[in-house]
Structures are given as C-alpha cells and as structure tokens.
Amino acid sequence: MTLQELKAVQPLDLTGALERFGGNQALYIKYLKRFPSDPSLSAFSAALKAQDSLALQESAHALKGICGNLGLTELYTAFASIVMLCRCEDTVAALEQGKALLPALTRTMTLLQDLDD
Amino acid sequence: MISFCTQNHMFTGGVLMHAADIILIVDDAEINRTILSEIFKGEYSLLEAADGEAAYKLTLNHQHDIAAVLLDLHMPGWSGLQYLSRLRTETLLSDVPIFIITSDPNESTLLSTFDYGIADVIEKPFNAAFLKKRVQAQIELYRITQGLKDENQRKAAELALKTAEFAQLNLKVISALAAAIEFRSGETGKHVRNIGLTTKLILKRLRTLGVSGSSTLSDEEINAISYAAILHDVGKISIADSILNKPGKLTVAEFDEMKTHTTKGAAFIDSIDIKNNAILNYARDISLHHHERVDGRGYPEGLKGNAITIWSQVVGLADAFDALTHARCYKPAYSREKAIAMILDGQCGAFAAPLLDAFLDVAPHLQL
Numbered sequence: 022m023t024l025q026e027l028k029a030v031q032p033l034d035l036t037g038a039l040e041r042f043g044g045n046q047a048l049y050i051k052y053l054k055r056f057p058s059d060p061s062l063s064a065f066s067a068a069l070k071a072q073d074s075l076a077l078q079e080s081a082h083a084l085k086g087i088c089g090n091l092g093l094t095e096l097y098t099a100f101a102s103i104v105m106l107c108r109c110e111d112t113v114a115a116l117e118q119g120k121a122l123l124p125a126l127t128r129t130m131t132l133l134q135d136l137d138d
Numbered sequence: 139m140i141s142f143c144t145q146n147h148m149f150t151g152g153v154l155m156h157a158a159d160i161i162l163i164v165d166d167a168e169i170n171r172t173i174l175s176e177i178f179k180g181e182y183s184l185l186e187a188a189d190g191e192a193a194y195k196l197t198l199n200h201q202h203d204i205a206a207v208l209l210d211l212h213m214p215g216w217s218g219l220q221y222l223s224r225l226r227t228e229t230l231l232s233d234v235p236i237f238i239i240t241s242d243p244n245e246s247t248l249l250s251t252f253d254y255g256i257a258d259v260i261e262k263p264f265n266a267a268f269l270k271k272r273v274q275a276q277i278e279l280y281r282i283t284q285g286l287k288d289e290n291q292r293k294a295a296e297l298a299l300k301t302a303e304f305a306q307l308n309l310k311v312i313s314a315l316a317a318a319i320e321f322r323s324g325e326t327g328k329h330v331r332n333i334g335l336t337t338k339l340i341l342k343r344l345r346t347l348g349v350s351g352s353s354t355l356s357d358e359e360i361n362a363i364s365y366a367a368i369l370h371d372v373g374k375i376s377i378a379d380s381i382l383n384k385p386g387k388l389t390v391a392e393f394d395e396m397k398t399h400t401t402k403g404a405a406f407i408d409s410i411d412i413k414n415n416a417i418l419n420y421a422r423d424i425s426l427h428h429h430e431r432v433d434g435r436g437y438p439e440g441l442k443g444n445a446i447t448i449w450s451q452v453v454g455l456a457d458a459f460d461a462l463t464h465a466r467c468y469k470p471a472y473s474r475e476k477a478i479a480m481i482l483d484g485q486c487g488a489f490a491a492p493l494l495d496a497f498l499d500v501a502p503h504l505q506l
Contacts (some may be wrong), residue, residue, distance in 0.1 A: 034263075041266040043176040052169045061167070082212055083167060086241040089263030090173050097263070101241075108244065 022135045024050065031095070031132055038092030050136055053091055057130040061087065069119045077115060078107035096122075096129060158205040158234070159183055161273075164193040164221065165210040165239065170262070174208050174239070177266050178273075190216025194224055197231060205277050206257075207236040211247065219247075222254040233284050235276040239264070309365055312417065316368040319375055322382070329460055330368045336456035336504050337449070338364040343496040344448065351448035359416070363449045366420035370428045370453050373403025385467045400426050400438045423447055428454045431487035443490070451493055458486035459497075463506045474506060 024046070028035050042049040056062075061083040068076035085100035099122045106115035160183045163174045171186045178184060182205065187193035190213060197204065211218035218238065225231050235257035242248065248259050257276045260269055316330045341360045344352035355363075374382060377399050381392045388396060403425030412418055427441065427450035434442035436454075462477035472480070478501050480486065482494060489497075 037263065037265065041173045041177070041263065043179075043266065045176060048172070048176065052172065055169070059167075059169075079212070082241065086210075086262045087167050087169055089241055090170055092263070 022132065023137055027132060027136060031129060032093070034092035034094050038090070041090055041092075047138075049091075050138060053133050054136055054138075056087065056091060056093075057133055059084075059087060062126070062130075065119070066123075069116060069123075072112075072116055074107055074110075074112040074115065077112075077119060078104060081107065081115075081119070093129065095125065099125070158203045160185055160200055160203045160205060162187065162193060162196060162200070162204050162207045164188075164190065164207065164213070164218065166213040167210075170210065170239070173266075177270050189213045190218060190221030190224075193221050197225065201230055204231060204234055205281075206234060206273055207231065208239050208273070209236055209256075211238060211240045211242055211251070219251070219254075222251065222256070226254055233280060233287075235273070235280050237273060237276070239269075308415075308417070312365060312369060312421075315372065319371055322375070322379075329464065332460045332505055333370065333453065333456050334364045334368050336459065336500075337367040337452050339500040339503065340452045340456065340493070340496050341449070343500050344452070344492065347492065347496060349448070349492040349496065351444070362416045363420050363424075363452075366417045366424055366449075367453045367456065369403070369407070369421040370424050370457060371399060371403065372406055372421070372425055373399035373401065375406065376402040383467055387468065397429070397437045400429055420449060424450050424453045426450075428457055429487075430454065432490045432493075433488040436487055448493075451490060454487075455481065455489050455493060455497055459501075459504065462486070474501070474504075 024033075024035060027033060039046060039049055042052075061080050064076060064080040065084060067073075068080055081100045081103040085097055085104055088094075088097040088100060099118065103115050103118050103122070106112075106118065161174075161178050162185045163171050164187045165171045165174070166188050168188075171188075175184050175186065183203075185196050185200065185204075187196055193207070193209070194216065197207075209218045209221065216224075218240075222236070225236075232255070236255075238248065238251050238256055238259045239262060240248070240259065241262040251259065257280075258272060260272065313330065320330050338360055341352055341355060341363060345355055345360070377396060381388065381395055384392065404422050407418055407422040407425060410418060426438070427446055430436035430439065430441045430446045430450060431454070432443055432446065432451065434440050436446075458481060459477055462472045462480055463474060465471040478498070481489070481497070
C-alpha cells in the first residue's frame with residue numbers, strides 16, 4: 022500500500038506530516054510502520070483493562086503527540102478528547118471513549134503494517 | 139564596535155569566537171525526537187535525551203556548546219519542568235533559548251514554564267517550517283544579545299580601568315604640586331605626607347567618638363579629605379621667597395602678606411575650574427580655612443566654632459603639630475611631648491575640645 026492509498030482509506034494529514042519529516046518520505050513511512058509497536062499503545066490498552074485513569078491519561082497524552090506528528094488526524098483528535106476527559110476527572114467517559122476507539126486503532130495498525138517500504 | 143553571527147561563529151569586537159551549535163532535543167517519544175532532528179540536521183549538531191535527567195547530564199557535558207533546547211514536558215522520570223527547575227537553580231544555560239514542544243493543552247502549566255525564562259512554547263503537531271524559523275530566529279537573537287552583553291562588559295571594564303588610571307593621575311599631580319610648594323619653602327615632601335596621614339587618623343578618631351560633622355563621613359570621604367589636606371598651603375606659591383623663607387620673625391606687613399596664602403590658595407583652586415571634584419572642593423575649603431580658629435581669632439575670615447568645617451579644623455591642627463615638630467627657617471624642631479603641650483596650651487590658637495580629645499588619642503601614633 023502506498024501513502025496515497027492509505028490516505029484514501031484513513032484520515033491522514035500527509036502534507037503536514039511529510040513537512041515535519043523534512044520531505045523524507047522513507048523516514049515517514051519507517052515511523053508509520055513502527056507506530057503499531059510503540060510502547061504507548063500497549064500502555065494504553067493495559068490502562069483501559071485496569072481502568073487506571075492516570076495511566077490512561079499519560080498514555081493517551083503520549084499517543085496524541087505521536088499521532089499528531091504522524092498526521093493520523095482521526096486518532097489525534099480521539100486521544101486529545103480522552104486526555105481532556107481525564108483532566109476533567111471524567112474517568113467513566115474517558116474509559117468509554119478509549120474502548121470505543123479500539124476498533125479504529127486496530128484497523129489503523131493493520132493498514133500501517135501493509136504500507137510499502 | 140560590530141557584532142554579528144554566522145551559523146557557527148560569532149564576530150565580536152574584532153575577535154572571531156566559536157558559537158554554540160548544538161540543539162538538545164528532549165522527548166521520551168523517539169519519533170518526536172527523530173522529527174525534530176530531521177528539521178535541524180545538517181545545520182546544527184544534535185543531541186537527544188529521552189527524559190529530564192538524561193538531558194541534565196548532557197547539559198553538564200555540553201553547556202558551552204548548546205545553542206537551543208527543544209523540551210517536552212511530560213516524560214517518565216524527570217519531567218520537563220524538573221529539568222528546567224534544575225537548570226535555573228544551577229544557573230545553567232541562562233543565555234540559551236529553551237522551547238517547550240508540547241501537546242499539553244493545559245494553559246496554566248504552559249504559562250508556568252515562562253517563569254523559568256523559556257523562549258517560546260510550540261504546540262504539537264507543529265508546522266516544521268515555522269518551527270525551524272522560530273527556533274533559528276531566537277538562537278540568532280540570543281547570540282546577538284550575548285554579543286552585546288560581552289561588549290558592554292568589556293567596555294565597562296575598560297572604562298573602570300581608565301577611571302582608575304585617571305584618579306591615580308589626579309592624585310599624583312596633586313601630590314607633585316603640593317611637594318613643589320614644600321620644596322620651595324625649604325621643607326621636604328615629608329610634611330605633605332604627614333599632614334595627609336595625621337588628618338586621616340584624627341578624622342577617623344573623631345568619627346569613632348561620634349563628634350558632630352565627622353560621624354557621617356565615609357572612608358571614601360575621609361580619603362578625599364586626606365588627599366585634599368596636602369594642598370592646604372597651595373596659596374604659598376604666590377608668596378614672595380623673601381617672606382616665605384625669611385629666617386627671623388615676620389613684620390606685621392609681611393605677616394599680612396603671608397596670611398594671603400589662604401585666599402590665594404582658594405583662588406588658585408577656583409582657577410582650575412572643576413566644580414564637581416570632591417578632592418578639589420575639600421581642598422578649596424581647607425586651603426581657605428585651615429588658619430581659622432574656633433574662638434574666631436584665626437584668619438582670613440575670623441570664623442568661629444562650627445562655622446569652620448571639621449576637616450579645616452583638623453588640617454589646622456595637623457599643620458600646627460607638624461610645623462612644631464619640624465625645624466623651620468624661623469624655629470627649631472620641638473619634641474612630640476612639647477608640641478602636644480604647646481597645642482593644648484593654646485600657643486597655636488584655640489581648637490575645639492572634642493578635636494583636642496581626638497588629637498590626644500592619636501598623638502602617640504603620629505609620624506614625626
């Protein structure tokens with residue numbers, strides 16, 4: 022799958038992300054493909070299971086920054102919303118949003134693994 | 139003087155200096171560090187740290203080569219704020235721009251970072267081109283500011299040196315002038331030095347005793363008065379040799395002429411035409427009034443009591459003591475004890491009681 026094909030099926034700020042990587046497309050793809058193995062993702066899943074609001078906030082915050090930089094706009098917005106709910110101490114809503122995000126997250130991970138080098 | 143910066147060097151006042159060229163990137167997410175490195179690679183050397191503590195260690199090792207710090211706030215271990223706090227406590231990187239690169243929307247947290255003197259906050263996701271321009275502009279600004287600071291410090295040091303040289307020259311000219319007067323009247327430069335030292339000792343004693351007019355004098359003012367004291371007889375430059383060096387007693391007319399050395403001395407100092415010099419201001423007063431006496435029987439104005447400044451009274455006494463203890467063309471040298479007795483006896487005119495008390499305290503230590 023090429024970046025253009027990914028953009029067709031996944032909300033992606035391709036222009037902004039490539040600018041951040043200095044136009045280095047290979048480097049951008051390298052980090053997109055590396056994202057599914059980022060430790061913040063497993064921390065996020067573990068926090069959801071344990072219903073640990075502090076760990077949820079910290080992992081969502083880290084993922085928000087990473088998704089923002091990678092141009093994964095849909096995930097960026099979702100993680101930003103979870104961080105905000107955690108800050109407002111609305112743990113129930115934050116956990117609900119987190120769980121609701123899991124399918125989209127899984128789908129994105131699958132797509133990223135299919136990217137051509 | 140010109141100061142400007144190139145990428146890695148700074149030109150200040152004709153000296154080409156090495157400029158810091160490292161950007162320190164502090165973020166726990168490798169991808170974020172990589173993105174920032176990509177933006178600046180090739181133009182700056184780059185150092186990366188995954189938390190505040192690692193950044194602190196790199197800072198200690200490279201503090202003179204770091205041109206900017208790009209700092210995340212939320213990191214495991216030391217946070218960005220902990221790192222900043224440590225920098226400020228230890229006065230590290232105080233002249234280096236630090237940028238907070240964050241996705242934290244908490245405005246109060248971000249505002250608090252400005253208390254640590256950070257240069258700017260850049261929110262993730264950022265526009266790479268804007269980020270690069272903002273960071274580069276701040277690095278240049280900090281470099282220029284530092285260049286100006288260095289230049290100002292250099293100029294201040296130069297000015298201080300020249301001021302000290304000028305003050306030294308002033309004192310040497312004053313001393314040389316005073317010595318010339320002494321040599322002309324057949325005395326040695328020793329009298330000049332003695333008057334200065336005696337004046338200083340008596341004034342310090344008066345200050346310790348809390349005597350009116352002396353209790354508020356600073357060490358600097360007492361030093362200025364001591365230097366001014368050596369010019370007390372500068373008016374003698376206008377007195378004819380036949381009177382100045384007459385071996386016997388002066389006639390009334392000759393003594394009247396001799397008395398004019400006070401007013402002529404003041405006029406001479408006025409002719410220098412420098413109004414705000416402390417030494418000259420004291421010297422004018424001392425030159426004019428060192429023969430005034432507290433009972434009003436001195437000259438030239440017949441001033442009484444506190445109408446005579448304490449420094450002129452002190453120099454009057456110091457001059458009398460030195461004249462008594464040294465041979466003159468009209469008298470032999472008297473012993474310390476005899477000179478003290480003559481002064482207390484009023485043979486050199488009346489002096490204020492507190493001044494005589496201070497004089498008696500220091501008299502055993504005065505040089506002859």
